[in-house]
Amino acid sequence: MAKKKSTKVKVLSESQLAKKYPHSGKASLISVPKDRVLRLPTRSLALNHQLNGGLPYGKILELFGEESTGKSLLAMDFCYCAQALGGEVIWADAENSFNAHWFERNGIDLDRLHLMTENSGVELISDWARDTVMSVRSRLTSNEPIILVVDSLATLRCIAEIGESQMDSSAKFGNRAKAISDFLGNRNEMFARLGICVILINQLRKKIGATQWEDPDKTVGGDATKFYAAQRIGLTRGKQIKSKINDIEKKVGQVVYVRTKKDKTGPPRSSTQTEVYFIGSKKNPVGFARYTGLPEVLVETKTVTRKKGSSRYYVGDKMVANGEEAFIKKLKEDEKFRKQLIGVSPINTISKVSAKLANIKTNLYPVED
Secondary structure, eight states: OOOOOOOOOOOOOHHHHHHHSTTOSOHHHHSOOGGGOOEEOOSOHHHHHHTTTSEETTOEEEEEEOTTSOHHHHHHHHHHHHHHTTOEEEEEETTSOOOHHHHHHTTOOGGGEEEEOOOSOHHHHHHHHHHHHHHHHHHOOSOOOEEEEEEOGGGOOOGGGTTOOGGGOTTHHHHHHHHHHHHHHHHHHHHHHTTEEEEEEEEEEEOTTOOTTSOOEEESSOSHHHHHOSEEEEEEEEEEEEEEETTEEEEEEEEEEEEEEEETTSOOOOEEEEEEESSOOSSSOSEEOSSTTHHHHHHHTTSSBOOTTOOEEEETTEEEEESHHHHHHHHHHOHHHHHHHHHHSSOOOHHHHHHHHHHOOSOSSOOOO
């Protein structure tokens, strides 16, 4: 008769548990305190509010939308803010669309941008991201932001499909989805441990045969991104913005609706109407408008007041503007007023994150061999 296997388990103390499982313990002791939770903002203040302050360190944001809605421009805006805070950018150009002049036009310092232009498989990009992230974080020891952008998931390939005949590629989309799932599964823990802000740009497809009760929008690359992403936002087009340039009317921008599909970092806010400019001017620089949608946010956060049915904006008992356009104009032109107003509001900005970083004296994201 076989000997019965012992089922005795040693009861461990709290110190023994912590020693055996070093990344476990009471949440109050191992979680990041509220005053040390860092978020990477954009220059668009209304979008910062919609994202509950921006993209948190160590989290993944899936950014998807229709063509010509400014997906890459919004990613560049995050990159600009990361560099403004002393951080660096890691950009995987799977679409082969990188344009150095366009990045510089958007304020990106190419000397602090690490670029991968070879699309030889998700596996290669995964290993390159790992090694580059470790190298950069080992140098940035004052909690400066590091942002990794993959542009885009729809164009990623896996090693198995490279060089094969198109006649033999019936399972390529399944292989690609599995490779993306493996990439996120393998690297998600490292991104969190080293505080890496990850943006996955994705394309939008229409679901064929969707009923009126179903969401017709569908993203590419399988379902893994939906689950790993802490935030998912979609961009859809509104009307074109036109202006006369040398007496010729041209499209200079686009009204864009930014809607939150998922946000595990705070209460999900539905949508924001904003503008993106592809041809810049002194009045409206290239990129997402910084103050469009801001009046509504300031009213919502009770930073300013507006009586029901009225278009007048008040700070305390003092009227500061009559009408939304007049309020935005004042925000643009009166720097002192703008800084005072945004300073007392809960809206996150580059300067607020910079002040927070200055107050943190320890390295929250050390690199361990």
